Structure formats: C-alpha cells, structure tokens
Amino acid sequence: MVTFIPFGEKPNREGVEYALRLLLREGLIDEGEVRKLEARNVAQLKDKLERDCCYIVGEHLATYAVVEKLRPEAVLSVDAHTDLLHDYLDHGSWLAYALEERILERAGVVGPVLMIPTSRRTDLWTRRVRIYPALPRTKKVRGKWKTYINLTNHGVDGVLDDARRYLGEEIYLTVDLDVLRPEYRIARFQHGELTLDELLEVVEGIRKRFRITAFDLAEVSDRIKRSKLGREALIEVFSVLRG
Numbered sequence: 051m052v053t054f055i056p057f058g059e060k061p062n063r064e065g066v067e068y069a070l071r072l073l074l075r076e077g078l079i080d081e082g083e084v085r086k087l088e089a090r091n092v093a094q095l096k097d098k099l100e101r102d103c104c105y106i107v108g109e110h111l112a113t114y115a116v117v118e119k120l121r122p123e124a125v126l127s128v129d130a131h132t133d134l135l136h137d138y139l140d141h142g143s144w145l146a147y148a149l150e151e152r153i154l155e156r157a158g159v160v161g162p163v164l165m166i167p168t169s170r171r172t173d174l175w176t177r178r179v180r181i182y183p184a185l186p187r188t189k190k191v192r193g194k195w196k197t198y199i200n201l202t203n204h205g206v207d208g209v210l211d212d213a214r215r216y217l218g219e220e221i222y223l224t225v226d227l228d229v230l231r232p233e234y235r236i237a238r239f240q241h242g243e244l245t246l247d248e249l250l251e252v253v254e255g256i257r258k259r260f261r262i263t264a265f266d267l268a269e270v271s272d273r274i275k276r277s278k279l280g281r282e283a284l285i286e287v288f289s290v291l292r293g
C-alpha cells in the first residue's frame with residue numbers, strides 16, 4: 051500500500067492530492083493499493099495511521115506522527131533544513147522533538163543548507179543527531195572550528211558511509227523534496243542546492259547501504275501542478291525508492 055497524507059495548509063493538501071492523481075496516471079500505483087488519510091492535527095493523524103512502507107505527505111510535521119506510530123530506531127532525513135529547531139512542534143522542529151521524546155534514538159540529516167536557528171529564543175537540537183550539509187559548514191568543538199562532513203567536500207560516499215556507521219543498518223527514510231533547487235518548484239518555502247541527478251545519487255546510495263523499513267516523500271505542495279521539473283522529480287524519486 052501507499053499512504054497519501056494531505057496534511058497541513060491548503061497548498062500542501064492540494065499538492066498531495068495532485069501527487070496521487072499523477073502517480074496513478076503514470077501507472078506507478080493502482081487504485082487498489084492507495085490509502086488516503088486526512089487529519090487536522092498530529093494526534094488525530096497518529097490515531098488514523100496504519101503501518102505502511104510508503105507515505106506521500108504534505109507538511110513535514112506529518113512525519114513526526116508516522117515515526118511515532120512506527121517507532122524506528124533511526125531516521126535518515128534528506129532535507130534542505132535540519133528540522134532541529136526547538137521552540138514549538140511544527141514542520142521545522144519535528145525531528146528535534148522526536149529525538150527529545152525518545153521516539154527515535156538516532157538521526158542523520160543529509161543536504162541541509164539552513165543550519166541556524168531563526169530567532170534568539172530558538173535552540174538547535176544537537177543530541178543524538180549528525181548533520182551532513184550540502185555545502186561546507188563549520189561548528190565549534192571544544193573551542194576549535196571543525197568542518198561538518200558535507201556533500202561538496204566529501205561526496206555522497208563519504209557522507210553516507212559515516213551515516214551508516216552512526217545510524218546502523220536499519221532506518222526510516224524521509225525525503226523532503228525542498229532539498230532540490232528552486233527551479234523544481236515542489237515545496238512552498240526555501241529550497242536546497244541539489245539537482246535531481248544529485249538527489250537520485252544520494253537515494254541510490256542510501257538504498258545500497260541501508261535497509262529501509264519505510265519511507266516518505268514530504269513537503270509536496272500545489273506548486274508541482276505547474277512544474278514539469280517538479281513532476282519529473284517526484285516520479286523519479288518515488289520510482290527509485292519503490293523499487
């Protein structure tokens with residue numbers, strides 16, 4: 051089965067509805083394997099969720115409900131943002147809260163370009179998580195500046211080999227499609243730095259190194275209706291992960 055979750059504001063809900071029609075039209079799924087869930091909040095969504103191998107979701111906050119339901123040991127997130135902000139639970143902090151509440155034991159984030167909190171009152175959660183930026187970034191460790199392992203300097207192999215050592219063999223995978231460059235026009239907010247070919251290289255590398263118990267594609271918005279590149283990206287990434 052493939053579970054479609056039109057969750058969040060109207061653009062996210064409409065984006066998931068469109069993704070459902072698109073994947074049906076392309077013959078990548080059929081009517082008999084479609085499950086659609088609608089909910090107003092995370093608690094309601096968790097109550098309605100059933101175990102599945104694939105989820106297509108709107109707002110990334112829905113992934114919090116999915117992992118709370120499935121309880122994986124580790125999550126690997128491919129995302130333009132860390133989602134480790136820590137002021138209140140939303141799409142920018144779901145991963146921090148999942149770690150803090152011990153829904154997850156470990157996490158890795160591949161591809162972020164936005165690394166810092168958005169306000170003075172917001173903390174960046176750094177416990178039991180490793181961050182692998184798309185571009186070179188530094189952090190202060192015991193008074194010295196150290197470069198994160200990143201895609202630009204270390205390549206996909208360097209990043210994913212380190213993630214495999216840290217996370218172990220089995221993961222839940224979430225791919226936020228805003229990790230792609232702005233021209234793909236899938237997500238509503240700030241986009242990342244990856245081309246589709248680069249994202250597919252990351253996804254293929256993950257499939258080779260990990261046992262993916264389940265996955266989601268997140269932050270699908272209604273912008274995809276008007277984006278040929280966006281539609282192609284959704285189709286290609288879904289096809290690779292579905293096998």
